[in-house]
Amino acid sequence: MQECLFVVKSFTYEKGSRECSCHQTIRFEKGDRLHIVQNPYAVANRGWYVLVRRNEEGAFPMSARFVQDLYDKRAVYTxxxxxxxxxxxxxxxxxxxxxxxxxxxxxxxxxxxxxxxxxxxxxxxxx
Structure with missing residues (x-):
């Protein structure tokens, strides 16, 4: 699955737990592309996630609910x-x-x- 969403409203995404050294805040700007590179998968006690890339950067997991909320708020377009x-x-x-x-x-x-x-x-x- 390779889906590309176009960012039309800027937003931030917090990757990882704040208690973890892997925590990172990722800023998406208008004009960025959000590539969904893998089908959703379940994470125990966390929910559904998809593997995504911002533009041509490395892939990271993002909450499928967060992606759906972005689409519902018209922050990303297909x-x-x-x-x-x-x-x-x-x-x-x-x-x-x-x-x-x-x-x-x-x-x-x-x-x-x-x-x-x-x-x-x-x-x-x-x-």
Missing amino acids: KMDVQLALNYYTYKINQALESKDEQSFRIHAGLHARFSGYLEDRLVKGV
Whole structure:
């Protein structure tokens, strides 16, 4: 399983227990990619986890519930979510052009450009 989620709102993830020397806070910024590289697996007394990577860095476990919460809060998008957003903004751009609404055109053209950046092969930061 190789799934890529696009970070559209910045967030942090605390890896490991605070009492453990392995504890680390990982910051995800807008434009980062969250790659799910393994199917979920159960950890006794902890719940379900998935193995993930941030961009091209090393893999680490992340709570499957945390990933689901990120998706529910619209902090991460799937490729299809991004494509649907692009389709919507293209429609809104065309609508603004037909009605000669410059302000609406600028807003939707900017959002279209932002979401287009997520699908580029190279990482686009700060979009």
